[in-house]
Amino acid sequence: MERGLGGEVAHDTERKMKKRILYAEASYEAIIQENGYFVDKTQYIEKLERIKNPVFLRPRRFGKSLLCTMLEAYYDIRKKDDFHELFGHTWIGKKPTPLHSSCFVLHLDFSVIEVGDMATIEKSFNHVCNAQLDNLVFFNQQWFQDQITIDLDKSAVNNLQSILKTVKRDNLPPLFVIIDEYDNFANQLIVSHEDHLYHQLMSSKGFLKTFFKTLKEGRKSQTIRNVFITGVLPVTIDELASGFNIATIITLEPEFENMLGFTQAEVDRLLDEIYHDYEMDPDTRSETDALIKNQYNGYHFIHPNGEPVYNSTILIYFLHYFTRYRAYPEYLTDMNLKTDLEWVRRITGSNPDLTKGFVDQLMVHNTIEYDKNFLTAKFNMSQFFEKGFFPISFYYLGMLTRLDSFNLKLPNMNMRKIFAEYFNELHAIDVSTGYTNAMQQFLKDLDLSALFAAYWDRYISQLPEAIFQKVNENFYRTTFYELCSRYLSEWFTWNVERSYPKGRSDLEFVGKYNECFAGIRMVIEFKYLSNAEFKRLKTTIEDFTLQDEDTKQIAGYVDGLAVEYPEAKISQYVIYCIGNQGWRVFKINVAGI
Structure with missing residues (x-):
């Protein structure tokens, strides 16, 4: 189930075999035919x-690709006899629109276009494009009746115009593009x-704008029923405005915020079914x-205070x-x-x-300012690197929300x-050598201090002096987590800023349920003191003591954790990071925990 959709989980009582989790499957038909889990988005x-x-x-x-193949299956006139099999179990199958199974479908995937010089x-x-136009004519011969042949040596525009002319002349079903x-x-x-x-590509006389002008003409003549377009960035659609100024950008419209991605309710229903079907341990x-x-989870594309959505494909990878x-x-x-990191390098490089800034x-604040007006303003190529x-x-x-x-x-x-x-890469911080002994020892004694x-002596010692002018609790929490996850992920997972009734914990080590540390929960509260703040305390790092307010703060998180996981073996720690001078780890011993 590539990039699984969200909505009600579809049930097919006629199928006896166990449903499958089809990771990286972009075909809606394949998911239905191979009895894959499908989270129903057809109401959109x-x-x-x-x-x-x-x-x-x-x-x-x-x-996006799965959404496109779902639309293709829904509108394709050749799938009319298969409509009940493909959609009978879905929301739209119970309330189909008059346009279902009524169009020739031209489905183009521009991700396979080769990049080189302009001729290439x-x-x-x-x-x-011609390959798909040829398929459209070939598989719909009962309507075209050999009235048209796609010339693969001609431009895609010429061939598309020929099809639209034939559709108009012979009163054939319209195209859904x-x-x-x-x-x-x-x-x-x-x-x-x-x-x-890029400028040649966007030329007013270039092949791309000419192609989109032809789509516009098809919409005007009603030989094209509609044009649905997906992509990642708004740059190109802005540049194409002169050739395709009939587009309706729905990216930021609230009605479509959850058309892709999983809401929490959708994930809950999906997991309910998976846990039942696969007889997973409910504990x-x-x-x-x-x-x-x-x-x-955590993506807010439109409403910052609305319900966040999961990256559905990566969740399916996990499941x-x-x-x-x-x-x-x-x-x-x-x-x-991780291949998306290459985008970061190219855009900022x-x-x-x-x-680095x-x-x-x-890394330090987990936030960055933005101009909300830029989300809807014209977004051209020259601004891309500003x-x-x-x-x-x-x-x-999808890297920020x-x-x-x-x-x-x-x-x-x-x-x-x-x-x-990427931070480690930019600052040439070695995270691959010199840590093994400390990590192995931790697995023996769980000595967090x-x-x-070892993290401070090996990792923090490599930081440039300028970084210490910026660091805070979030920085230490994030870099410590990232380093530990490199070596200890076989046995532990981690929670960062997990919510409880009395606040959010900073960092938690969670022993995996199927490994030797099952039930272990190490709750950590990070506190940062600048060199100036520490100097005002008139003490030394060795004499520094645990602060009462910090004990009470972490106790609130642990109370919530103990209620949620009554069988867990919980330990709690406060870690003080003091400028660039040093650190203290305090383990809090509480009766009954």
Whole structure:
């Protein structure tokens, strides 16, 4: 189930076999035919029909391709006899619109277009489009009756015009056009700084604008019923405005905020079914819920205070492993997600100082200012590499999400880890050598103080002096977590800022339920004192004592944790980080815990 959709989990009582979790499957038909888990988003089909030429942008691996194949299956006139099998169990199957199974479908995927010089791009574009136009005519011969032949040596525009002319003349069913990853090859030119090629591509007489003008003409003549476009960035659609000024951008419309991605209710229903079907141990459910919420939830595309959504594809990656091995994967970040770090390097890499400033800000504060007006203003290629647009670019790429009307933030632990890795890379901090002995010793004695000492001696000692002017509790929490996760993920997962009735814990070590530290919960509260603040205390690091207010604060988290996990073996710690001078770890011993 690639980039699984969200909504009600579909039930098919006629099928006897156990449902499958189909990770990386982008075909709606394949999911239905192979009895895959499907989270029903079909109610959005009706909503989309009210929009003329909708353009919907979301980050990679959020389910755009699966949404496109669902629309293809719904509108394709060739699938009319299969409609009940494909949609009978869904919301739209019970309330179909009059347009279902009534169109020729032209489904184009621009992500496969080859990038090179302009001749290479145009040749690849024509090849990709012509192949789909040829398929459209071939598979719909009962209507075309050999009245038209696609000439593969002609431009895609010429062949599309021939089809539209035939549709008009013979009163054939209209086309429903789907363009997936419309901006993929254009984005490659942008991030590769191929400015001259990009400007040629967007020329008013270029093949791309001519193609979109032909789509516009088809909409005007009603030979095209509608055009649905997906992509990642708004740059190209803004540049195409002169050729396709009939597009309706629905990316930021509240009605479509949850069209892709999983809400919490959708995840709960999906897990209910999976736990039942696979006879998973119900005692692990609470731990699983907490883990995936920390790792994959947290995206706010429109309403900062609304319900966040999960990255559905990466959640399916987790569930695919979980159901096969009945254990959590050691590495909770989908490796495909890490390829997005290349976008960070390319976008920010033209100015090393800006890059470090951008990444440092997120590492220290987990927030960055943004101009909300830039989300809806014209977004052209020249702005893409400007400092003020960095936050907007990464919002569209799915690396940042909305905290409020003034700030963006990293959405979850997945992204925190990725940015921590990039921070280490930018500052040439070695995280691969010199840590093994300390990590192995921790597995023997669970001595958190000794583990933190190794982190401070090896990791913190490598930080440039300028970093110490910026660090805070969040910085120490994030970098300590990222380092430990490199070595201890076989046995532990982590919670960062997990919510309890009396506040949010800073960091928790959680022993995996299927490993030797099952039931272990180490709750950590980080406190930061600058050198100046510490000097005013008139004490030494050795004589510094645990503060009463900090004991009470962490006790509040632990109370909530003990209620939620009454069988857990809970230990609690306060870690003080004092400027660049040193640290203290205090373990709090509480009767009954």
